[in-house]
Amino acid sequence: MPMSVASPNPHDTTSQWDIMVPMRDGVRLATDVFFPEPAAQGPWPVILERTPYDKCAPRANEYTVAHPEVFGREELARFFTRAGFVVVFQDCRGRYGSEGHFVKYRSEAEDGFDTIEWIAKQPWCDGQVGTMGLSYSAHTQMAAACLNPPALAAMICDCGGFSNAYQGGIRYGGALEMKQVTWAYRHALRSRAAAEDPVVKAALETTDLRDWIKRMPWKRGLSPLSPVPEYENFLFEQWEHSLFDDYWKIPSLYAAGWHDQMRAVPSVHISGWYDPYAVTAVENFKGLRKAGHDTSLILGPWTHGNRSRSCAGDVDFGYQSTFDEALGTDFVQFRIDLFRRHLQGAVQPESPRVRYFVMGGGAGERNEHGQMSHGGRWHVADSWPPEATQPITFYLGSTGRLSLEHTDPPGAKHYVFDPADPVPTIGGPITSGAPIMVGGAFDQRETAEIFGAKASGLPLASRPDVLVFETDPLEEAVTLAGDLAVTLFVSSDRPTTDFTAKLVDVYPPNLDYPHGYAMNLTDGILRACYRDGFEQALPLQPDEVSKLTIKLYPTANRFEAGHRIRLEISSSNFPRFDVNPNFEAGNDLSATRLRAINGVHMGVDYPSRLEAYLLPNEV
DSSP states (O other): OOOOOOSSSOOSSSEEEEEEEEOTTSOEEEEEEEOSOTTSOOOEEEEEEEESSOTTSOOTTOOOSSOOSOOOHHHHHHHHHTTTOEEEEEEOTTSTTOOSOOOTTTTHHHHHHHHHHHHHTSTTEEEEEEEEEETHHHHHHHHHHTTOOTTEEEEEEESOOOSOGGGTTSEETTEEBTHHHHHHHHHHTTSHHHHHOHHHHHHHHTOOHHHHHHSOSOBTTBSTTTTSHHHHHHHHHHHHOOSOOTTTOSTTTOGGGTTTTSOOOOEEEEEEEESTTHHHHHHHHHHHHHTTOOEEEEEEEEETTOTTOSEEBTEEOOGGGSHHHHHTSOHHHHHHHHHHHHHSOOOOOOOOSEEEEEEOOSOOSBOTTSOEEOOEEEEEESSSSOTTOEEEEEEEOTTSBEESSOOSOSEEEEEEEOTTSOOBOOSBSOOSOTTTOOOBBOBSBOOTTSTTOOSTTSBGGGSTTOEEEEOOOOSSOEEEEEEEEEEEEEEESSSOOEEEEEEEEEEOOOSSOTTOEEEEEEEEEEEGGGTTOTTSOOOOOTTOOEEEEEEEEEEEEEEOTTOEEEEEEESOOBTTBOOOOSSSTTOTTOSOOOOEEEEEEESSSSOOEEEEEEOTTOO
């Protein structure tokens, strides 16, 4: 039952465990509350984190440079209670101690609102609730904020908080992000059904997910998730709702649809160049700022949640790349200071609205840990893209050149896209991909560990279904920082197919990397039937040239003199994204899978191009 207390200092303990907080439909959610010391005088502002990952279990991202071991949950809570806050951790619906059925993401707006309202009515709360959390716990924050709970007073959204889950987080460019598949399988193993039924658990534990992913498309009732139908169901719903329809336009998945209606509360949005929620962070920052909110943005060279590490994948960005170095404080103290400012009225120095890390400038050699040293440094700005930048356009040439000059003769490059042999994923903005894929920066060269690799040691660019466009070796450094888009004029002999784009920093050869090093920076995809919008699937006409634009994830990188800027174009990036069957527009799970002959057209009539933002005079 909900805790009911009366005095301003209503407890003789510093914690209350497994309080069952009722939601509007009667389902009760398990909630832990941590108080300041009994001698302290309340009521206090409250910090809330809602999670599907067990409110009692340590979060893998809760560490700092000075404290590389992960903080326990109660240990973490005590940092905040000593600063004069009550801390509330809650299991999401249907997970661990909470009642109800878990349907990923879809109940978080209402449950978050109801939880904040319950907190605000407790005598130990002073009427203010701040929220924090990584990934799913960031999604829960933005979802609740869309419904405008009166007590919500500040948010720290770390690597999440869907702006539009259809365009960043669940799907992207019309394709399904396959991290949803690996996440569903891993957490089905930890589900209530698996805990309560040893047969269900055994069925999941004896499943080889790698083999299953090689055998796609899956069928409902005949998938590795079939032993846990509620998990199978939400995954297939995400797959089957291929159009941007009402399924996606709910507060839990589409905060962008509520930016103009949300109450203005201060918020911070944090992400990394190799995190799948960089698009979400940028869109929330821009949308909320346009709506008049006090909001800020931090973008580092990190994988998901790993803000206190200097490496991402096989590349190291230097000790100065960590959050701790950028802010001059660790992430625990950063949150305490921010909540003190917004919930306790503490006076603190103004901080930059945008902090972003420009990758590059390193030696390009192996460091003592065997990682490539790429380097970089922090910048500040007032907007995104940074106000100091200028638009710049690189044109794709029929000879394979990527150039500021649009002088190459007209032409086209064609290739065969075979769904049975997709281009393998090597790093990128990925999380929750184990055991199939990992995020980060890597030399774009196949190795035996890479899922789907068939030619160990060879560069992806050598594949016949990868088109390569690159500059001459740069005479001087070029820095790109901001959002990027690739406009292509394409053709195909199939009614639907995909086009992918990847931006790469190509190092010249050195002793450590005698073949050079092709470092992935950012990528994107577009299912061509959505070239005119995601609310209708418009088939391609056979071999007719069509225009489409692929949005890439934001990035910031300094390409040193002697390097090349490369753009790789293909039609798959698997298993980062699902593979298009090339059969029927809008039917992602078709069992009929066909080869497609795809083309990219260039020249005066077909100005295929990369559009980016140049940061001038970057030294």
